[in-house]
Amino acid sequence: MTSKKDRPAALNSNTFLINKTDNQEVQSLVPSKQEDFSKREARGDGLIDGVAQRRKTGHIRRGLMAGPVPKETNRKRQSQTVELAQPILCVEKGNLESLAGPQLAFKNTSGGGEENLDVNLTEENLYKKNYRRKGQSTGNEIKMKTRPNVHELNVSEMVLDDIDDVDLPEVSLQAPVLKCSFVGCPVDQHTAMELKTVLLGSSLNSFSAEWINQGFAFSNTRELRYGIVQKKGGPCGVLATIQAFFLKKLLFEHTDNSSNILLRLRPSDSTRRQCLVLALSEVLWRAGEEQKAVVVISSGRSHFTPVGQYRSERLLDKMMWFSVDNINDLQVILEQHIEQYETEVLGCILLTISAVLSRSIEKVREDMDLHTTTLIGAHGYCTQELVNLLLCGRAVSNVFDNDIELDSGNGNMTLLKGIKDRCQVGLLSLFEHYNICQVGNYLKSPSYPVWVVCSESHFSVLFGLQRELLISQKEELEFDLYYYDGLANQQEEIRLTVSVGKLTQNFQEIDADLIPPLELCIRTRWKDALVNWNETEPLL
Template identity: 75%
Template structure:
């Protein structure tokens, strides 16, 4: 299958971002434009698809090769449009001041612009130099090492590239040099023809004395003699060392540019001991200056290339998002309309229904109140069942599991922001992992862009269309995915919806319907309230309709039976219901006596949380036991911690009977677990 243009383009962008080290940008891109099975993670394959192997090989032999395929492609197309050479990185001071650019990838070689002009103008001279350099294939290195002949008075205070530009004041001297150069041009042509085939052109140097340039140095000169060397891609270190012995004397200082033409000079990075000695004696020497030309295409002997770049067969590195939580990447599956319609039907009853504003604007945001830093804040009524269920698992992690033993249990009720976020990740992971029967789980995130255009019997609200789902098959990977996208759950506005979608998909829509007594039941009921099926899905991993233990068969009287599905195994956190006090339902021991002393409280069509700090609460009470329970309601705009002291046993029988209408519903819920318990609100106003 041939990858689409979109997939190749996105893979090219990812390669660029990866090479540039833009880790967070890649993570954001993976959220908004998730990778698919067709995504390309191998550079070699990407080069083959783009047919740029030749461009890539030519780039690698440059002194400063480009790092990304995108830059190589862009440079190639720009050079086709413009005759000028394109700088690829580091611009020199001269290039910035005069508008000229380098023709070598690293921005290091010298460039002379070609302009038309009279033979008596400096522009003609520069043009001849460029033409001669391309035709004769001059050697790549011309160096300047000695300016001792420059007078101390005329010598600039410091040598830099802008000091080597001839001034208008020296125009007459320059024109003399032009005439000399023009007369010697024919001689240089003859010299070129005399060179043997396969050898590089001879290095020519000239002297500049106080602004005057002389002709070529005679071949008899030993110190500045010419060399003939075999063709090769790059000069060796030994040859560069020998080249540094050839030099030119520098012109006097200059104050203005030479028309529109100038030379770029690149200095060596280190100063030799001889240069340091000259400077100590009051004599200034110039650092080695190299003027290099770019090799032509036919000079490149591709068979002799030695490339020491990275291995192209390696896959593109994956990028972690927060605190380097993972070195792995998880392929996301964009939401399709069929799945979105099924989700809306099982959640809301119809694919034409919409989520309420209370659901759309609710995430798992924690309280800023110092004594309630463990509490998740609910903005408006509706998704309280989801919030209370996650709050229960969060408290279980915070108080009993996520600890190194250094803090007391009371100190854990004042968690740091980092501890809160970590425990939230662990709580969400446990809920989803249990919904997936501890075999697999799905995490839904908002990608920020629509994956399908709704048609037919479906109402769009630009919500499910933007969902991308990540499927994992072990709990460690599940925690990693949640950690990478926890901002969408904690500080985002769609946290409750995303979690509910994740839980349903982890369980699967089909199994959720099979869990219910009636498969037409919805998980979000009238007025946006959570049904018992949704709460049970989050607490126990199954969307059953009842809270008693195990399944119950009812005889319909006509030989038919009705199967009522209940809780089939002990739960980690429990549930207490006011409906049990009124004999409307019966909560089984699996929920009443969970593994940890944390309960979701269902009272007056609202869900909140009750929890203790000691697991001993769950064992058989001794005579006259007394213990503390803490209550938290995210919707009550709670500003202080509510601590209840519960007394159970004979001591409660002597207490004065109180009017049943004045007993707070929370106390009635507590008495469904501890019969005849006496509750002391510890000077806190009872919640009626």
């Protein structure tokens, strides 16, 4: 259960999809029928008001032509039924806030289409996923021949068909209400101002065009179908990190593809989308400490009128957030709205804000060495805090292992916060080559051979195809690494052959200015490694 402190902003009566009057109307439909049925059942009356019994002899069965109907035998006819668990409608504000997970959303019948803010998850999709949610249940079940649209069900018009008299005590007149939607809370001005402050430094600052116009769109180049394309500089840290987790899913966890791992580098459109959903889910779930996550989408309309010290680009005021407490629900929401992340606009901003709210604005500030640090720095570049938030779930300011305490004098200690445990994907930095920082083993030796590369104020990705290279103890080692830079307008695959050990030469004889920065980054992980670019022009 998300605590009040972790919620982006306090909710008011306007944040719910149904107002109080609507809630009372919805609730009043069910008890009246239920009580009426209970009274009749107590009297032993098998008839139900409002539902005319139809003679089976005159009933046309689906799939059969009309004609003579044979007499019923003494053997009970087996009904083709589908049993659906029936949850209680929780529509009051207190109940919504107390639900231990994604909450129910209902269409607003009193307003126009703009007021319908549900996610539109279909009942069919939930059945395909063998999908069950936490929540209260009446214990009653309803038997139906088909699965009608939930929004089209009308209790007053419901007709029970193909039900024998012995089945009547098990029948409920309630329409089945599935937990197939999530309550979305609009971002209010207070939350928008706090988000802008932690991201940009002030609520008066604005997102750059490079951020606004960047999403997670893939390359159509045959050899680079796995690559996310960056249009302009700025959000490269976000793109490279998601690219790294995408490759982890594609190469090592997506089992539907060919056993030939090289063929996995040519994914289909559906595979790319599926792996992107999984990658985004993993990042957000880790940011929420694997207990909760927040997904932010654009609703297309403003939810507040800006006042005071706030500059609006008509972005945050149109956003809504959905809070979930299990990763399956997280994947469902992202899959339903993945197009908003894939398009050429807002994708990076939506993901960044989702990660911040999943962690919570307060905890993001606590992670940093200086609480005034921003996640987006000068010229729109991603800071190390933002990259670390996506990589390991904490917006810490450093890349070394664990925390370090420094004596500031006069008995004062300064705490420098680092990476707490081994990461799934890692990071290599050119700054380490210049002794500006030290990357710890938690990032240098991740669980999977995929690294975000920080080089010359830009982030890109380096990855291998064999996990064994992370644990090999051989003195002489040779392996291939693949490099991808979404901003470089890359048109071909870059495969590097790395040799480690006695096969390498003395690099002291080579002019340092002629060594590509990428090679220097590789050598922070494999000392004195020899890199063969395999007829590809080295990137200087």
